[in-house]
Amino acid sequence: LLHPITPFITEELWQVVAPVAGRKAAGSDDSIVLAPYPQAELGRVCAESDAWVAKLKGIVGTTRNLRSEMSLSPAERVPLLTTGDADFIRQAAPILQALGKLSEVQLLDDAAFAAATQMAPVAVHGEARLALRVEIDVEAEKARLGKEITRLQGEIAKAQAKLGNESFVARAPAAVVEQEKARVADFAATLERLQGQLQRLA
Secondary structure, three states, rough: OOOOOOOOHHHHHHHHHHHOOOOOOOOOOOOOOOOOOOOOOOOHHHHHHHHHHHHHHHHHHHHHHHHHHHOOOOOOOOEEEOOOOOHHHHHHHHHHHHHOEEEEEEEEEEHHHHHHHOOOOEEEOOEEEEEOOOOOHHHHHHHHHHHHHHHHHHHHOOOOOOOEEEEEEEEOOOHHHHHHHHHHHHHHHHHHHHHHHHHOOO
């Protein structure tokens, strides 16, 4: 599978490994390019492992979204506070710490999590709730949230004006109209979340 990308390395490995693996006779000069292409063995796929990795990817993505939302530098390592899905978080903590650029992963009970995240953005993935522990300037964060809320309200108004224009709806391809509706829904969900954060800060 790797041969088209790194042919010299894979050819060298093939000459050493293939005789041991019984894929060609020892001493034969057969090249890897003459070998049959590998076939997938679907019976060896582990659905449980796939699900575990999918959940990990989702939580890492949620953590990175929180970092982005809080405008954290990639070099800035902060603690991740979590509650819920404790067994998974314990298992995945070292990987989460590395992939999320975190200083540590703290697993809290619901009450401690609520107390620690009164003024922090909280994200939910499956059964887990996540927040980053960052010292924030409350007034600056209020101003940032206010600007973003205003921007989102403007985007929603523009998109709704398009959708309210009968000429646009009649002439535009159905996919474009659906895309515009999806944008409105995404903007509205983000707006609701940011308004909740602003209320907590107030």
